[in-house]
Amino acid sequence: MQQQPVIKNGIFKPYLIFEAWFGSGVRLCGQTILLLFHTIRYILQGKIDWPEVFRQSNMIGVKSFAVVAITALFTGFAMSLQIARELVLFGADTAIGGVVSLALIREIGPITAGVMVAGRVGSAIAAELTTMMITEQIDALKVMRIDPAQYLVVPRYLAGVFMMPVLSIYAMFIGLFAGILIAQSAANLPMATFLDSVKQTILDRDFHVHFIKSFINATIIIMFSCAIGLSTRGGAEDVGIATTRAIVWTMTMIFVFNYIVTSLTYAPR
Amino acid sequence: MDSNQKRKNESSKKPKVQVEDLHKSFNGKQVLKGVSFEVYSGETLAIIGPSGCGKSTILKLLCGLLQPDKGKVEMATDNIGLVFQGSALLNSLTVRQNLSLALRGHKLKRNEETKKIEEKLNLVGLKEQIDSYPSQLSGGQQKRTSFARAIVYDPEIILYDEPTTGLDPVMSTIIEDYMIELESKLHAASIVVTHQLSTWTRTADRAVLLHDGKIVWQGVPQEAMNSSDPFIKQFAHASREGPMEIG
Numbered sequence: 001m002q003q004q005p006v007i008k009n010g011i012f013k014p015y016l017i018f019e020a021w022f023g024s025g026v027r028l029c030g031q032t033i034l035l036l037f038h039t040i041r042y043i044l045q046g047k048i049d050w051p052e053v054f055r056q057s058n059m060i061g062v063k064s065f066a067v068v069a070i071t072a073l074f075t076g077f078a079m080s081l082q083i084a085r086e087l088v089l090f091g092a093d094t095a096i097g098g099v100v101s102l103a104l105i106r107e108i109g110p111i112t113a114g115v116m117v118a119g120r121v122g123s124a125i126a127a128e129l130t131t132m133m134i135t136e137q138i139d140a141l142k143v144m145r146i147d148p149a150q151y152l153v154v155p156r157y158l159a160g161v162f163m164m165p166v167l168s169i170y171a172m173f174i175g176l177f178a179g180i181l182i183a184q185s186a187a188n189l190p191m192a193t194f195l196d197s198v199k200q201t202i203l204d205r206d207f208h209v210h211f212i213k214s215f216i217n218a219t220i221i222i223m224f225s226c227a228i229g230l231s232t233r234g235g236a237e238d239v240g241i242a243t244t245r246a247i248v249w250t251m252t253m254i255f256v257f258n259y260i261v262t263s264l265t266y267a268p269r
Numbered sequence: 270m271d272s273n274q275k276r277k278n279e280s281s282k283k284p285k286v287q288v289e290d291l292h293k294s295f296n297g298k299q300v301l302k303g304v305s306f307e308v309y310s311g312e313t314l315a316i317i318g319p320s321g322c323g324k325s326t327i328l329k330l331l332c333g334l335l336q337p338d339k340g341k342v343e344m345a346t347d348n349i350g351l352v353f354q355g356s357a358l359l360n361s362l363t364v365r366q367n368l369s370l371a372l373r374g375h376k377l378k379r380n381e382e383t384k385k386i387e388e389k390l391n392l393v394g395l396k397e398q399i400d401s402y403p404s405q406l407s408g409g410q411q412k413r414t415s416f417a418r419a420i421v422y423d424p425e426i427i428l429y430d431e432p433t434t435g436l437d438p439v440m441s442t443i444i445e446d447y448m449i450e451l452e453s454k455l456h457a458a459s460i461v462v463t464h465q466l467s468t469w470t471r472t473a474d475r476a477v478l479l480h481d482g483k484i485v486w487q488g489v490p491q492e493a494m495n496s497s498d499p500f501i502k503q504f505a506h507a508s509r510e511g512p513m514e515i516g
């Protein structure tokens with residue numbers, strides 16, 4: 001990566017940091033959008049290596065189940081405890097299931113799964129592709145007339161798009177399980193009452209938005225980390241820089257887009 | 270003159286690789302300052318010169334991995350093979366899969382493909398390692414795999430970046446022999462970048478010496494040792510005294 005021009009003519013220029021930072025951010029967003037277009041074009045043309053998609057689904061999805069379960073479980077515990085405490089004060093303990101499940105399906109499920117996959121998978125993809133870049137493996141692909149977008153990005157993207165909703169729903173169920181445990185132990189609420197309240201509260205629309213959010217999360221994670229990996233040049237130390245950059249960008253974007261989707265679908269009218 | 274002969278003569282008149290006034294700089298540092306040469310089919314050109322003078326950069330410009338700042342690159346075909354200086358094998362694939370990937374766009378039948386891959390691996394003595402991953406190979410074995418990968422699809426233009434560096438003398442000779450055979454058999458145009466004297470004197474028809482971003486000598490390899498030109502004299506005799514200041 002190039003040295004950022006912070007000092008010019010021997011004078012420290014703080015705005016140059018901002019300019020360099022802003023410029024590289026804009027460039028990355030452009031690269032990401034372009035890469036997304038290329039990837040979608042290849043998918044529409046049917047140029048898909050299914051065995052590789054399967055392999056990537058295993059790497060991206062199956063191996064994330066454990067970390068997603070642990071985070072969803074403890075987020076579920078903490079959140080349910082807070083909700084149960086407040087609702088019991090109002091004597092509305094039968095509504096605990098509804099409130100917990102709404103929070104899970106609308107916000108906590110997609111966010112938890114998204115953030116964990118961003119940390120586990122986004123960083124791994126950025127590190128892998130950056131390594132391939134600096135060891136000229138990407139150049140070798142180009143000489144063999146193989147587009148890295150088709151060979152590397154398409155299978156990872158499809159795997160991400162297939163596995164992310166599964167992981168989000170899974171995170172939601174783990175969270176619900178935590179909610180049931182807390183409701184039983186802290187508020188003495190039977191499981192049947194809890195689930196009744198869940199059924200009455202959650203609508204089809206919540207599932208639709210849930211899927212939209214996980215689709216967007218998958219797109220953010222795979223596209224940003226691939227674009228970062230494929231645009232990094234230099235030496236071994238740049239692998240670390242690219243990894244950090246991928247995590248920061250994917251997580252930030254997940255939170256931003258999560259809010260955008262929420263505000264478009266749930267804002268009070 | 271029969272028509273076959275005639276066609277051959279005509280095609281050999283037009284160069285397969287033509288480079289004119291090539292300029293390239295990295296971060297404001299000029300590496301190439303106007304390099305021109307051409308290579309015809311059935312011919313091998315050696316590019317020699319001190320480390321860091323831009324030899325690999327020229328090869329990357331030729332196969333489109335880099336864009337020149339100024340000047341023209343004309344390749345008669347896009348069926349190009351490149352042996353990378355650093356092997357550049359795909360780490361996640363076995364030797365066989367690496368070669369098979371190179372054949373991907375060439376639409377061969379499965380048994381044809383297998384035959385081709387095994388033939389080339391036999392040639393570089395890696396039949397046993399066909400299902401190994403690059404990380405399980407020695408540096409020289411990786412280099413040979415990279416060589417096999419670059420030639421597996423019978424390219425019309427072959428670019429070799431240090432094809433024999435790091436190989437033992439016998440294997441170097443085998444690779445050099447095969448480069449000579451490829452040149453006549455495929456009628457390929459080849460460019461070889463090398464520091465190894467035997468490689469460029471044995472395989473090349475012509476050589477150019479690159480120094481300070483320009484070609485400072487060109488000629489037939491056999492003349493290099495006895496030439497009175499100060500540049501090639503210094504380089505061929507590995508002498509510290511001379512017009513080239515290196516380092």
Ligand SMILES: Nc1ncnc2c1ncn2[C@@H]1O[C@H](COP(=O)(O)OP(=O)(O)OP(=O)(O)O)[C@@H](O)[C@H]1O
Nearest residue numbers: 233295296300319320321322323324325326327354
């Ligand atoms: N991508 C790049 N970014 C910045 N500088 C570069 C880049 N590629 C090459 N250079 C610089 O260009 C010069 C020429 O590099 P090149 O790899 O072509 O040398 P070379 O002649 O192949 O050397 P060697 O014989 O050691 O392989 C070097 O000074 C190198 O630092």
Ligand SMILES: [Mg+2]
Nearest residue numbers: 324325326354
């Ligand atoms: Mg080089």
